[in-house]
Amino acid sequence: MxxxxxxxxxxxxxxxxxxxxxxxxxxxxxxxxxxxxxxxxxxxxxxxxxxxxxxxxxxxxxxxxxxxxxxxxxxxxxxxxxxxxxxxxxxxxxxxxxxxxxxxxxxxxxxxxxLPIAGITALRALRQGGPLLGADVLVTGATGGVGQFAVQLAAAAGARVTAHVSRPERAGAALALGARHTVTTLAEAAPHGPYQLVLDGIGGPVLTDAVRLLAPGATAVLYGNVAGPSQLSIGDFYAQGWNARLVGLISADPTPGATGGEAGPGMAADLATLVRLVADGRLTxxxxxxxxxxxxxxxxxxxxxxxxxxxxxxxxxxxxxxxxxxxxxxxxx
Ligand SMILES: NC(=O)c1ccc[n+]([C@@H]2O[C@H](COP(=O)([O-])OP(=O)(O)OC[C@H]3O[C@@H](n4cnc5c(N)ncnc54)[C@H](OP(=O)(O)O)[C@@H]3O)[C@@H](O)[C@H]2O)c1
Structure with a gap:
């Protein structure tokens, strides 16, 4: 073979x-x-x-x-x-x-x-944020493999998405995915927050800045760190995200309940969901x-x-x- x-x-x-x-x-x-x-x-x-x-x-x-x-x-x-x-x-x-x-x-x-790794990661990361209808959601690396699915799925769930992109020429693609706003720095993202949910695959200083944009009790999901490790202190949560939580998402587990709480679907069910969304034209x-x-x-x-x-x-x-x-x-x- x-x-x-x-x-x-x-x-x-x-x-x-x-x-x-x-x-x-x-x-x-x-x-x-x-x-x-x-x-x-x-x-x-x-x-x-x-x-x-x-x-x-x-x-x-x-x-x-x-x-x-x-x-x-x-x-x-x-x-x-x-x-x-x-x-x-x-x-x-x-x-x-x-x-x-x-x-x-x-x-x-x-x-x-x-779909498998990128789509499952986006789906399971968004699930960490609970109901998203009307929520402000920040997605970093928004035109990347995971980011493109996260923006589309968050928008489909009714969120107002701010897409953080690596360079201005990526902004048009992020808007086409359904983002309401695009930014190239998180300082530009502040006026569109605070955020009920942040999805970050970049890490480094981007995660630190993103935590400072969380709403009280909100959730930040870290699934990757292409920019290296981040420095975080309780001071970053004092900014406004009092009692917010940070989730380190590992999307690989195939068993039901592995992510998203005890009722979280397994890998096969999540893959089937993604396939249906593509077939229905709601995910591209x-x-x-x-x-x-x-x-x-x-x-x-x-x-x-x-x-x-x-x-x-x-x-x-x-x-x-x-x-x-x-x-x-x-x-x-
Ligand atoms: N925990 C899990 O289960 C899981 C699952 C999947 C992926 N991951 C991890 O998540 C990360 C992203 O994966 P991916 O497949 O989405 O990667 P990808 O397709 O390469 O996308 C990365 C995105 O981040 C942007 N980016 C890269 N470096 C940056 C920087 N220094 N500053 C700002 N933006 C930057 C890229 O912009 P450009 O378009 O300019 O390159 C791109 O939009 C990786 O670390 C990967 O290993 C983890």
């Missing part, structure tokens, strides 16, 4: 090989033909940290080749998406039933592949790079250079018949 593994001597630390063993699904896993996968920023770190033949690949979409032996999950031939821990950048993968959902007809493999994955999967190292290099806005998607040959995959999109590499 063909697929990628880490190799420190190869471009972007990744080598395509045809010598991989076929997946051997456990009882609760089905065998998937992978048609598309998306990249995540953290995979750059994982590839660097595991230069030893490790096989990356977390966000995948494709078709069930063989149903799980346990008798649960989708039947052979079903179109699905899934969130894996690894091994997804290959022609076939073993997929735990609890981390997969069925695709609606209107959702393409390329769209679906963008934005992908600035779609390319053949053999160009994964080039796509990783573009991601590392911050050339990607939204998501980067790689497609395997069977998905080339998908009418939504316009070859003209393969333009950035």
């Amino acid at each position: 063909r697929g990628f593994l880490t190799d420190p001597t190869a471009p972007a630390g990744l080598r395509l090989t045809g010598a991989l063993p076929e997946p051997e699904p456990a009882d609760g896993e089905f065998l998937m033909a992978v048609h598309a996968y998306a990249l995540n920023r953290d995979e750059l770190n994982l590839i660097r940290r595991r230069p030893d033949g490790w096989r990356p690949g977390q966000d995948v979409a494709g078709t069930v080749l063989r149903a799980a032996a346990a008798g649960t999950g989708p039947a052979a031939g079903t179109r699905v998406l899934a969130r894996l821990e690894e091994l997804g950048w290959a022609e076939r993968a073993a997929v735990p039933v609890h981390s997969a959902a069925v695709l609606e007809d209107a959702v393409t493999f390329a769209q679906a592949a963008t 994955p934005h992908t600035t790079l779609t390319a053949d999967w053999t160009r994964t190292p080039d796509a990783l290099t573009a991601l590392a250079r911050r050339d990607i806005r939204g998501k980067a998607v790689l497609t395997l040959p069977p998905a080339a018949t998908d009418p939504a995959l316009d070859p003209a999109l393969d333009r950035r590499l």
Whole structure:
């Protein structure tokens, strides 16, 4: 079977090989033909940290080749998406039933592949804020992989969203996602607050500034720190966010109740929710790079250079018949 593994001597630390063993699904896993996968920023770190033949690949979409032996999950031939821990950048993968959902007809493999990590993180982070109708919500890194979904989902839930973007040329994209205001510094965000909910994947001084914009009793959710660690003190909460709380969100847990309290849905249910929102036209994955999967190292290099806005998607040959995959999109590499 063909697929990628880490190799420190190869471009972007990744080598395509045809010598991989076929997946051997456990009882609760089905065998998937992978048609598309998306990249995540953290995979750059994982590839660097595991230069030893490790096989990356977390966000995948494709078709069930063989149903799980346990008798649960989708039947052979079903179109699905899934969130894996690894091994997804290959022609076939073993997929735990609890981390997969069925695709609606209107959702393409390329769209679906963008959803697992970024969409789940946005959904679960927003859930931390409770009802959002009429709430003021601040989303940092608003045109990034997670940020683009967070802005759209918050706006769909009735929030007034202030989108923090890295540079002025990103502002138009953030408004198109449904943001009410866009800012490039958090000082500019102050007049639109205080905020009942802040979603931050940047960390560093951005998180400190964001905490100072929280309303009393509000919630800040930290899910990433692309700008490094933050310094926080109780003084930052005295600014106005008395008794506000800071949540460190790890979105990966597949079990029901892992996030969002005891009633929080599991991974499969959350993936199904995201698929429905895309099918209904209420959520649109934005992908600035779609390319053949053999160009994964080039796509990783573009991601590392911050050339990607939204998501980067790689497609395997069977998905080339998908009418939504316009070859003209393969333009950035
Ligand atoms: N906890 C979890 O479960 C979880 C899940 C998913 C992701 N994460 C983490 O969350 C972070 C974001 O992930 P992502 O996939 O959304 O990444 P991404 O697609 O690269 O988006 C990052 C966003 O932040 C902006 N940005 C980057 N550095 C910045 C800086 N120094 N100052 C201001 N803005 C900056 C980027 O702007 P440009 O457009 O200019 O690049 C982009 O909009 C990463 O650290 C990732 O590892 C955690």
